[in-house]
């Protein structure tokens with residue numbers, strides 16, 4: 001067990017994978033000479049060379065599609081897209097090719113591709129660099145969607161993604177890169193599709209993922225001081241979703257707050273609410289609450305950005321209201 | 327140059343097969359056996375047949391939604407293709423793809439792509455894999471003049487040139503993107519200018535002339551193999567039928583279509599050339615035609631008799647089967 005940042009944990013997993021399997025390559029804008037826009041791949045070019053740490057032109061659709069073709073051709077490409085915002089230029093390849101080829105070819109083709117990208121707000125980067133669109137990806141059958149929130153998962157989920165036979169998308173909240181945590185590099189690949197209870201509780205469930213995990217945990221601390229026992233369930237995988245874990249926590253606490261940096265309308269948080277309503281409606285002792293981003297392009301000014309994103313006080317208030325303590 | 331009489335006749339037979347199979351498609355479409363979008367290749371047969379003749383089994387092929395000809399020329403059986411269009415479990419994509427999405431991994435036939443331009447990045451990636459894994463293969467990527475408008479075309483050409491990847495880009499310029507004529511969708515209508523801007527050598531060829539296409543492709547493929555870098559071939563061609571079964575063809579005149587069909591039919595031209603060279607006698611084309619008509623009939627019968635995929639398998643192959 002060592003201390004590591006989230007960024008270093010991804011780098012370590014990348015290096016391990018590149019070392020272990022000559023079919024693995026990393027490609028994306030500025031992953032090589034520059035060292036990665038978030039410095040994740042720093043030093044890898046020197047170790048593995050420009051063929052395998054491959055700087056690409058600014059052609060998101062082109063190189064993500066090339067990743068699909070390379071995977072079809074027998075490589076194990078990891079494509080880095082700087083942020084989810086730029087991935088929109090590659091959505092054609094994601095939705096029309098990566099996600100469809102296995103089924104549409106009657107099971108002949110498989111696309112073992114890993115795509116990593118930064119997501120989320122909180123750094124005053126304004127409306128073209130701050131959005132959380134992983135919920136859109138989770139809408140699409142044929143791909144898997146991961147959102148590691150801890151240092152250990154940042155490492156283990158990348159290994160899991162590389163071991164998978166299908167396209168796996170990993171969303172890394174940009175505020176997490178410098179965070180520190182314990183890392184056991186020998187634990188092995190994470191289990192895709194498994195949520196984890198990060199804190200046990202009995203009065204209310206806070207269900208979240210990615211960059212909002214820290215906020216949910218902070219809210220549960222505050223709630224504890226008010227005598228409220230909040231369970232925190234971290235989804236970890238958005239697709240395939242661990243529905244049983246969601247059912248279990250709702251069945252245990254009978255109250256649900258969903259925290260998601262995506263917007264509410266037509267969203268991933270709406271999907272969780274719908275699943276709970278469909279499957280464990282009679283377990284609920286109160287309406288479902290959601291703490292999400294305000295329905296606005298995320299603004300630049302600090303006070304406005306703070307107001308637009310889910311924050312700890314809002315989670316606390318939402319939980320208290322469900323308990324009639326608002 | 328096509329070396330032997332046997333080979334020349336085999337290619338002619340492929341053109342006849344594509345023509346007759348597609349005529350049959352149109353017929354059974356009206357009868358409701360085939361549904362969805364159906365894009366016929368009639369008039370353009372020399373391009374796929376001539377180009378495939380220059381490829382090896384280890385090469386990769388990526389095509390568009392107008393790909394029946396490519397699939398047949400690559401060696402997929404008429405039954406596998408027909409059954410796919412009939413939506414049957416024995417179809418080359420188990421009935422999940424239909425006319426626009428023919429796949430066959432044994433033939434290294436990677437589709438069947440119905441997003442205009444969407445196949446090009448995939449072709450670049452297949453070539454990247456060959457290149458990095460030390461394989462000799464070439465990836466032939468077919469697309470229309472309309473794809474040249476797309477950003478993915480430009481991204482892919484730049485990538486292939488920058489990374490020196492063995493891609494043969496084959497642009498089938500049939501002068502229309504659906505109902506939009508070339509000069510109404512491209513600011514510069516000499517398409518070879520575009521690859522050259524990326525440093526990719528480019529040539530055009532009369533796409534109605536089987537032997538010219540075969541020779542030009544053989545040359546292009548040898549250049550790709552020799553330099554392990556891309557090449558662009560523009561085949562100037564013409565589609566004799568509507569864009570799809572829903573097209574009233576308001577954008578071009580009957581006279582224009584008739585003139586192309588009369589003067590430039592690739593099958594007529596190939597027969598005439600083979601006759602001129604003394605490689606074929608008067609009765610042979612009719613014999614070939616009879617043979618392929620019988621093969622098409624058989625394919626239809628087999629497709630008709632084939633089972634549907636059980637609805638219980640609907641969700642199969644969305645993801646890889648769980649292991650362990």
Ligand SMILES: Cc1ncc(C[n+]2csc(CCOP(=O)(O)OP(=O)(O)O)c2C)c(N)n1
Nearest residue numbers: 392440441442470471472473500502503504
């Ligand atoms: C991205 C995209 N835009 C639009 C369409 C609708 N569409 C299908 S075929 C076509 C014309 C394509 O023309 P071209 O590339 O010249 O191929 P051709 O049909 O002539 O063989 C259009 C606009 C599509 N399938 N994909």
Ligand SMILES: [Mg+2]
Nearest residue numbers: 470471502503
């Ligand atoms: Mg066209």
